[in-house]
Amino acid sequence: DVKxxxxxxxxxxxxxxxxxxxxxxxxxHENMFWYRQDPGLGLRLIYFSYDVKxxxxxxxxxGYSVSREKxxxxxxxxxxxxTNQTSMYLCASSPIGLSWGIxxxxxxxxxxxxxxxx
Amino acid sequence: ELKxxxxxxxxxxxxxxxxxxxxxxxTxSDRLYWYRQDPGKSLESLxxxxxxxxxxxxxxxxxxLDTKARLSTLHITAAVHDLSATYFCAVMNxxxxxxxxxxxxxxxxx
Numbered sequence: 402d403v404k405x406x407x408x409x410x411x412x413x414x415x416x417x418x419x420x421x422x423x424x425x426x427x428x429x430h431e432n433m434f435w436y437r438q439d440p441g442l443g444l445r446l447i448y449f450s451y452d453v454k455x456x457x458x459x460x461x462x463x464g465y466s467v468s469r470e471k472x473x474x475x476x477x478x479x480x481x482x483x484t485n486q487t488s489m490y491l492c493a494s495s496p497i498g499l500s501w502g503i504x505x506x507x508x509x510x511x512x513x514x515x516x517x518x519x
Numbered sequence: 520e521l522k523x524x525x526x527x528x529x530x531x532x533x534x535x536x537x538x539x540x541x542x543x544x545x546t547x548s549d550r551l552y553w554y555r556q557d558p559g560k561s562l563e564s565l566x567x568x569x570x571x572x573x574x575x576x577x578x579x580x581x582x583x584l585d586t587k588a589r590l591s592t593l594h595i596t597a598a599v600h601d602l603s604a605t606y607f608c609a610v611m612n613x614x615x616x617x618x619x620x621x622x623x624x625x626x627x628x629x
Contacts, residue, residue, distance in 0.1 A: 436619075441528075443607060444562075444619040459616065491561060507552055507564040508617070 404428070405511035407492050413517045420479040422514050424492030432495045433475035434508065435459075435467065437488040444491065450475055482518045490514045521546045521612040525620035533628050535597050540623045542591040542608035550611040551591050553582050555604045556622070562607065565593075595625075603627045 408423035424433065434449040436459075446459030448467040456467050464486060468476040475494075479486055493508040522545040532538050542551070553565040566575045568584035568591060575582050579602065581594045591608055603626050609619045 434617075441621060443523075443621040444609075446616055446618075449616070460618075493562075507567050508562075509564070510554075510561040512561045 405492060405494055405509050407490075407511040407514050409514050410512060411515050411517075413519065414479075414482050415519050416483055418479075418482050418518075420482050420516065420518075422477040422479075422490055422492075422516070424475045424477070424494075424511055425473050426475075426494040426509070426511075427473065428494065428496070428509070429472065430494035430496050430509075431472070432508075433469065434493040434495075435465075435475065435477045436491045436493065437461070438491055438513070439488050447477065482516075484518050486516065487518045488516060490516055521548065521610060521618045523608060523610050523618050523620040525606075525608055525623050527623060528621060529624050529626075531626045531628060532595075532598055534599055537597065538595050540593040540595075540606055540608075540625070542593070542610075542620055544589050544591075544610045544618075546612065547586070547589075548610045548612060549586060551584050552609040552611075552617065553591070553593055554607045554609065556607065557604050565606075598627045600627050600629050 405426045414420050432451050435447040436444040438444050445461050450456045450469040466478045491513045492511040495508045524543045551568045554562040556562045566582040571586040573584045579596045584591045605622045605624045607622045609617045
């Protein structure tokens with residue numbers, strides 16, 4: 402089974418702190434994604450990566466950055482956390498081809514990190 | 520810009536009844552996904568629909584895709600309490616980004 406793990410299930414930080422959210426997948430997937438999920442808004446894509454050291458902005462990248470130094474790990478960074486970044490953060494991975502329209506496989510999601518910024 | 524709309528957003532129904540969740544999207548796409556999310560849990564893939572007329576079934580759930588109408592449906596047959604969850608549809612846009620609907624929260628009454 403595909404396993405996507407996230408470093409924390411719950412996290413509480415203060416405004417202005419630098420926050421790191423880590424995601425690791427064990428299926429050698431090329432593509433990795435970070436979403437945030439808010440009530441009434443569904444999932445919104447923050448960033449995605451289709452290869453090591455490669456990244457693409459999603460729909461709401463402002464206030465976030467990412468790092469992909471190794472294939473299995475994709476980190477989301479909040480440089481200076483703000484209260485409007487309080488949310489559920491979901492990481493996902495998928496095999497190569499999702500970006501090329503070739504392979505039909507779906508995304509596999511991690512358990513999520515509920516971040517509260519005070 | 521691709522927009523994905525689901526309706527209804529909330530649905531409460533009796534066990535044993537049938538119902539359909541609708542997913543409309545605004546621009547051409549040939550890849551649509553359905554996910555399920557239980558409270559406090561992450562998303563679980565249900566179906567991937569790739570072509571016009573595609574139909575997939577798993578237990579009491581059946582999903583279909585009409586690319587001409589830009590519509591997918593998720594039909595629930597003889598609902599049972601275990602199907603209570605939030606269901607998301609998601610569509611791939613031309614930039615290969617996956618855009619999610621807001622989700623349909625389904626509550627099945629015993």
